[in-house]
Amino acid sequence: MTRFDEFKDIQKKLKAYGLVLNIASWDSNTEAPKDCFPYRSEMLSIISGEHFSLMTSQTYQDIIRDLLDQQDDLSETQYKEVEKAKKSLDKIVKIPKHEYVEFSKLRNMANRVWEEARENEDFEQFKPYLEKIIDFQKKMVSYRSSTTQPYNVLLDDYEEGMDMDKYDHFFQTIKDELVPFVQDILNNKPKEKPSYITESFPKQKQKQFVEYLLEVFDYNLNRGVLKESAHPFTWNTHSKDVRLTVRYLENYVFSSIFAAIHELGHALYEQQVDEMFDMTNLNSGASMGIHESQSRFYENIIGRSKAFWEAHFDKLKTLFSHQLKDVEIDDFYHAINWVEESFIRVEADELTYPLHILLRYELERAIFNDGISVDALPELWNKKMKSYLNVDVEKPSDGILQDVHWSGGAFGYFPTYALGSAYAAQLYYAMKEALDIEKLVKDNNIKAINTWLKENIHCFGSRLKPEEIIQKVTNEPFNPKYYIRYLKEKYTELYLKK
Amino acid sequence: MTRFDEFKDIQKKLKAYGLVLNIASWDSNTEAPKDCFPYRSEMLSIISGEHFSLMTSQTYQDIIRDLLDQQDDLSETQYKEVEKAKKSLDKIVKIPKHEYVEFSKLRNMANRVWEEARENEDFEQFKPYLEKIIDFQKKMVSYRSSTTQPYNVLLDDYEEGMDMDKYDHFFQTIKDELVPFVQDILNNKPKEKPSYITESFPKQKQKQFVEYLLEVFDYNLNRGVLKESAHPFTWNTHSKDVRLTVRYLENYVFSSIFAAIHELGHALYEQQVDEMFDMTNLNSGASMGIHESQSRFYENIIGRSKAFWEAHFDKLKTLFSHQLKDVEIDDFYHAINWVEESFIRVEADELTYPLHILLRYELERAIFNDGISVDALPELWNKKMKSYLNVDVEKPSDGILQDVHWSGGAFGYFPTYALGSAYAAQLYYAMKEALDIEKLVKDNNIKAINTWLKENIHCFGSRLKPEEIIQKVTNEPFNPKYYIRYLKEKYTELYLKK
Numbered sequence: 001m002t003r004f005d006e007f008k009d010i011q012k013k014l015k016a017y018g019l020v021l022n023i024a025s026w027d028s029n030t031e032a033p034k035d036c037f038p039y040r041s042e043m044l045s046i047i048s049g050e051h052f053s054l055m056t057s058q059t060y061q062d063i064i065r066d067l068l069d070q071q072d073d074l075s076e077t078q079y080k081e082v083e084k085a086k087k088s089l090d091k092i093v094k095i096p097k098h099e100y101v102e103f104s105k106l107r108n109m110a111n112r113v114w115e116e117a118r119e120n121e122d123f124e125q126f127k128p129y130l131e132k133i134i135d136f137q138k139k140m141v142s143y144r145s146s147t148t149q150p151y152n153v154l155l156d157d158y159e160e161g162m163d164m165d166k167y168d169h170f171f172q173t174i175k176d177e178l179v180p181f182v183q184d185i186l187n188n189k190p191k192e193k194p195s196y197i198t199e200s201f202p203k204q205k206q207k208q209f210v211e212y213l214l215e216v217f218d219y220n221l222n223r224g225v226l227k228e229s230a231h232p233f234t235w236n237t238h239s240k241d242v243r244l245t246v247r248y249l250e251n252y253v254f255s256s257i258f259a260a261i262h263e264l265g266h267a268l269y270e271q272q273v274d275e276m277f278d279m280t281n282l283n284s285g286a287s288m289g290i291h292e293s294q295s296r297f298y299e300n301i302i303g304r305s306k307a308f309w310e311a312h313f314d315k316l317k318t319l320f321s322h323q324l325k326d327v328e329i330d331d332f333y334h335a336i337n338w339v340e341e342s343f344i345r346v347e348a349d350e351l352t353y354p355l356h357i358l359l360r361y362e363l364e365r366a367i368f369n370d371g372i373s374v375d376a377l378p379e380l381w382n383k384k385m386k387s388y389l390n391v392d393v394e395k396p397s398d399g400i401l402q403d404v405h406w407s408g409g410a411f412g413y414f415p416t417y418a419l420g421s422a423y424a425a426q427l428y429y430a431m432k433e434a435l436d437i438e439k440l441v442k443d444n445n446i447k448a449i450n451t452w453l454k455e456n457i458h459c460f461g462s463r464l465k466p467e468e469i470i471q472k473v474t475n476e477p478f479n480p481k482y483y484i485r486y487l488k489e490k491y492t493e494l495y496l497k498k
Numbered sequence: 499m500t501r502f503d504e505f506k507d508i509q510k511k512l513k514a515y516g517l518v519l520n521i522a523s524w525d526s527n528t529e530a531p532k533d534c535f536p537y538r539s540e541m542l543s544i545i546s547g548e549h550f551s552l553m554t555s556q557t558y559q560d561i562i563r564d565l566l567d568q569q570d571d572l573s574e575t576q577y578k579e580v581e582k583a584k585k586s587l588d589k590i591v592k593i594p595k596h597e598y599v600e601f602s603k604l605r606n607m608a609n610r611v612w613e614e615a616r617e618n619e620d621f622e623q624f625k626p627y628l629e630k631i632i633d634f635q636k637k638m639v640s641y642r643s644s645t646t647q648p649y650n651v652l653l654d655d656y657e658e659g660m661d662m663d664k665y666d667h668f669f670q671t672i673k674d675e676l677v678p679f680v681q682d683i684l685n686n687k688p689k690e691k692p693s694y695i696t697e698s699f700p701k702q703k704q705k706q707f708v709e710y711l712l713e714v715f716d717y718n719l720n721r722g723v724l725k726e727s728a729h730p731f732t733w734n735t736h737s738k739d740v741r742l743t744v745r746y747l748e749n750y751v752f753s754s755i756f757a758a759i760h761e762l763g764h765a766l767y768e769q770q771v772d773e774m775f776d777m778t779n780l781n782s783g784a785s786m787g788i789h790e791s792q793s794r795f796y797e798n799i800i801g802r803s804k805a806f807w808e809a810h811f812d813k814l815k816t817l818f819s820h821q822l823k824d825v826e827i828d829d830f831y832h833a834i835n836w837v838e839e840s841f842i843r844v845e846a847d848e849l850t851y852p853l854h855i856l857l858r859y860e861l862e863r864a865i866f867n868d869g870i871s872v873d874a875l876p877e878l879w880n881k882k883m884k885s886y887l888n889v890d891v892e893k894p895s896d897g898i899l900q901d902v903h904w905s906g907g908a909f910g911y912f913p914t915y916a917l918g919s920a921y922a923a924q925l926y927y928a929m930k931e932a933l934d935i936e937k938l939v940k941d942n943n944i945k946a947i948n949t950w951l952k953e954n955i956h957c958f959g960s961r962l963k964p965e966e967i968i969q970k971v972t973n974e975p976f977n978p979k980y981y982i983r984y985l986k987e988k989y990t991e992l993y994l995k996k
Contacts, residue, residue, distance in 0.1 A: 012541075012544065013544055013548075015541060016541040016542070016544035016545050017545070019522075019538070019541045019542070019545075020518035020519070020521070020522055020541075020542070020545055021518070023518070023521055023522045023525050024517075024518055024521045026525070027521050027524070027525065031723050031725075032723075032739065033719065033720055033721050033722050033723055033738070033739055033741075034720050035718075035720045035721045035738040035739075036721065036735070036736075036738045036739035038738075039735075039736050039738060039739075039776055039777075040517070040735075040739070043510075043513060043514040043517045043518075044514070044517075044518070046510065046511055046514035047514050047515070047517075047518055050511075050548075220533075221531065222531055222532050222533045223531050223533045223534065224531050225529050225530075225531055227529070237534070237537070237538075238534075238537050240531070240533040240534045240536075240537060241530065241531055241533075241534035241537075241538070243531075278537055279537075
C-alpha cells in the first residue's frame with residue numbers, strides 16, 4: 001500500500017461519514033418530525049465526533065505531511081486532493097479541541113438568542129452574544145494565522161484567493177457606479193406595483209410549473225429529487241445525488257419560480273461535475289462564489305430575461321389563466337424585474353441586492369479590521385441603509401437582526417453573494433462570444449448552455465480554484481466592470497428608455 | 499467510570515451508527531434517486547463496517563463478559579440490556595468475518611437472481627442459489643450452536659423462546675381446525691365479488707382518508723411522518739421518530755386503507771414505548787411476533803370489524819360518493835372480509851392467510867430438519883397449495899418464487915406472521931375482559947384501546963420477552979385455540995349463518 005493509498009483510504013472513510021451526516025441533515029431539513037431532535041442531535045454529535053477524530057488523527061496528519069514532502073510523485077489531481085485536505089485540516093487542527101467545542105456551543109446558543117431577539121425586536125438581547133462570537137472568531141483566527149488582518153483569513157475561507165484588497169476594489173466600484181444608478185432608477189420607476197403579482201396562485205399548479213422548469217433546464221431526475229421545505233436549498237452528496245427544494249407561497253408565485261431556477265443553477269453545476277471526482281474531495285463546486293455565479297446566472301441572466309419568457313410565458317398562462325389573463329409578456333418581464341427600495345436582503349431584486357451586500361461587507365470589515373464596537377453597529381447599519389437604499393430602518397428585524405449569519409459566526413460569507421453575481425456577468429460576456437445565448441434561450445435549448453458550462457466550469461469540480469476558472473474562461477482576472485455593465489444595460493433598457 | 503458506564507458508552511455509539519444507517523435506509527426506500535446507489539452502497543458499507551467492528555471489538559466483548567460475571571450489581575433493566583447485547587453479539591461474533599462477508603454477498607446475488615428467475619418464471623435459474631443459501635445458513639448455525647436441530651436456532655432468532663415443538667403444535671392446530679373450516683367457507687361463499695371494489699378511487703382522496711385514519715388512531719405526527727413508498731412499511735429510530743409508508747393503488751382502495759391501519763399498529767407500538775428506553779437497546783418492540791400481533795390486531799380485529807365501519811363508513815362515502823353510492827355498510831363489511839382461494843400470500847385475506855404460512859413452515863422444517871432436497875420443493879409446494887387452498891399453481895411466480903425471504907436467507911421468519919395473528923386473538927380475548935372493545939370502536943375512542951395496549955404491552959419495549967408478555971397479559975402461555983375461536987366466530991357469522 002502506498003502512502004497515497006493510505007490517504008485515499010482515510011478520505012473514503014471521511015466521505016462515508018460525510019454522506020450519512022449529509023443524509024441525516026437532508027432528512028432533518030425536509031421531513032423529520034419535530035419531537036425527534038433532542039435524541040437525534042445527541043446521536044449525530046457522536047458520529048460527527050468520530051468524523052472529527054478521524055480527520056484530525058495523527059496518522060492522517062502524518063500521511064498528508066509525507067505526501068506533500070514528496071509531491072513530485074503525485075499526479076496533478078492527486079496533488080490537488082492532498083492540498084485540499086491539508087487546507088481543511090489546517091482550519092481545525094490548530095484549534096484546541098475544547099475551544100472548538102465551546103465555540104460550537106456558543107454559536108448554537110447565539111442562534112437561539114438571535115431568534116428570540118429578532119422576535120422581540122431587541123438588539124440589546126443579542127448584543128453580548130454577538131460580542132462573544134466576534135471575540136471568539138478573532139481568537140480562532142489567531143490560532144491559525146499570525147496575520148494582523150484577521151478578516152482576510154475569513155474572506156479566504158469562504159472564497160479562496162479573495163482578500164480585502166480585491167473586495168475593496170469590487171465594493172468601491174459598486175458604491176461608485178451602482179448607488180447613483182439605483183437612485184436614478186428608483187426616481188424613474190412607475191409608482192404602482194402590478195396587483196396580479198400578489199394574487200393567489202394555487203400551490204399545486206405552482207408545483208406543476210416547477211416540474212416543467214426541471215424539464216426545461218434538463219435537470220436529471222435519475223440523479224435528483226425535487227421536494228418542498230421551509231427554505232429552498234440544494235443538497236448533494238456526489239454527482240449522482242443532487243437534490244433541490246422549493247417553497248410555495250400562494251400569494252407570491254415569483255418566489256417558487258425564481259427560487260427553483262436559482263437552485264437549479266446550483267444543482268446543474270453539481271450534476272455536471274465529472275464522475276471521476278466522485279470518490280475524491282474535489283467532487284463539488286469550486287467555491288461559494290463560483291457556485292453562486294451559476295445559480296445567479298440561471299436565475300437572473302436566463303430566468304429573468306425576456307427571451308426566456310418568450311419561450312415559456314404561454315405555459316405559465318395556461319396554468320394560471322385566471323390570474324394572468326390580462327397580462328402581456330412585456331408587463332410580465334417588467335414585473336419579474338421590479339426594482340424597489342427594500343429592507344430585507346433575501347427579498348431584494350437583482351439590482352438593489354448588491355447594495356445590501358456592500359453594507360454587510362463594510363460592517364464586517366469595520367468589525368474585524370477597525371475594531372468598531374458592537375454598540376455602534378445598529379446606527380451604522382441604519383445610516384448606510386439610508387444612504388444606499390434610501391430607506392429608514394425602524395425595527396431591528398428589518399435591520400441588523402435580519403440575517404442568521406453572524407449568530408453562526410459566519411463572517412466573510414456575505415461578500416460571496418455579490419461576488420457570485422459579478423462572476424456570473426463576467427462569464428456571461430465570455431459565453432456570448434461562443435454562443436448566441438438569446439436565441440438558445442428563446443428556442444428552449446438550455447441544454448446547449450448547460451453543455452458549455454459543463455465543459456468550461458462544471459466538469460472540473462473543485463480541481464480548479466475560483467481565480468483559475470475566471471482566468472481560463474474569460475481570459476482575464478476577475479473584473480467587476482462586467483457586472484456593472486450587465487446591470488446598467490439591462491435596467492437602463494427596462495426603466496430609463498422612454 | 500464503572501464497567502456498566504463503559505458498556506453504555508459503546509452502546510450509545512452503536513445506536514448512533516444505527517441511527518444514521520437507519521436514516522439512510524429510510525431515504526433509500528422512499529426517495530433517493532435511482533442513480534445514486536452504487537456510490538451510496540459503497541459508502542454505507544464503510545459505515546456498516548465501522549459499526550460491525552465496534553460491535554465485535556474485544557473491549558466490548560470483555561465488558562459484556564465482566565458484567566455478566568457480576569450481574570448481581572446490575573438493576574433488572576441494566577441486566578436486560580446486557581443480556582440482549584450478549585445475544586446480538588453471539589449471533590455474529592462466532593462467525594469468521596470472511597464468511598460473514600461472503601454470506602452477505604451471496605444473499606445480495608441470490609436476491610438479484612431471484613428477481614430475474616421470477617421474471618422468467620424459471621425456478622431452475624434460482625435453484626443453485628437457493629441450495630447455496632441453505633448450505634451456508636446451516637454452516638452459519640453450526641458456528642453458533644452444536645444443536646442437531648438447526649431450524650430451532652433460526653426460529654429462536656426471529657421469535658425468542660419459540661421452537662419446533664411449539665410451532666408444530668400451533669400449525670397442527672391450524673391444519674386440523676382451519677383447513678376444513680376454510681373449505682366450508684369457500685363452498686358457501688357467494689360466487690361474485692362486488693364490482694365496486696376494483697373501481698377507480700383517486701389517489702389524492704385515498705390519501706385524505708389515510709390522513710383521517712391517522713387521527714382516528716391517534717397517531718402522533720409530532721413524532722412521525724406519513725409517506726408513500728413502493729411497499730408499505732414502518733420505520734423507527736426511537737419513540738419520538740416513528741414513520742409509516744403507504745402505497746396507493748387507484749383500482750384497489752382496500753390496499754391503502756388496510757395497509758395504513760396495519761402499519762399504524764406497528765407505529766403506535768413504537769410510539770408508546772416508554773421514553774426511558776430511548777437510550778437503551780430495549781427501545782423497540784419485544785419481537786417480530788408481538789409486533790405483528792399489534793399490526794394484525796389493529797388491521798383485522800379493529801379495522802375489519804363492523805363496529806369500526808359503523809363509525810367511519812360515512813366519512814369514506816363522503817370522499818367516494820360516486821364509487822360507493824349504492825353500497826350499504828353490510829355489503830361493505832362483507833367485502834373487506836372477502837374470503838377466496840389465492841396464490842399469493844401477501845394478497846390473502848385474514849382467514850386463508852395462515853394456511854400460506856403453514857405451507858412455508860412445513861417446507862422450511864423439511865429443509866432444515868429432514869434434509870429434503872431443493873429439487874423436491876416446487877412439487878411439494880404445489881401439492882400443499884392444492885390440499886390447503888384448493889388451487890393449482892401454474893407458474894413459479896404464483897408459487898415457490900413469490901416471496902423474497904429465502905433469497906435473503908431469512909428462514910424461520912415466516913412463522914412469526916401467523917404467530918402474530920394468533921397472539922393478537924389471545925390478547926383480544928384478554929382485553930375484552932377489561933374493555934368494551936366494540937363500544938369503544940363504535941364511539942371512535944381508539945385512544946382508550948391504545949392506552950390499554952400501552953400500559954400492558956407497548957411501554958415495556960423489549961424489556962419483557964414475548965412469552966412473558968403473553969403470560970402477563972392473558973394469564974396463560976401462548977395458546978392457539980383463541981385464534982381458531984376468533985376466526986371461527988367471525989367467519990361463521992359472516993358466511994355460514996343463513
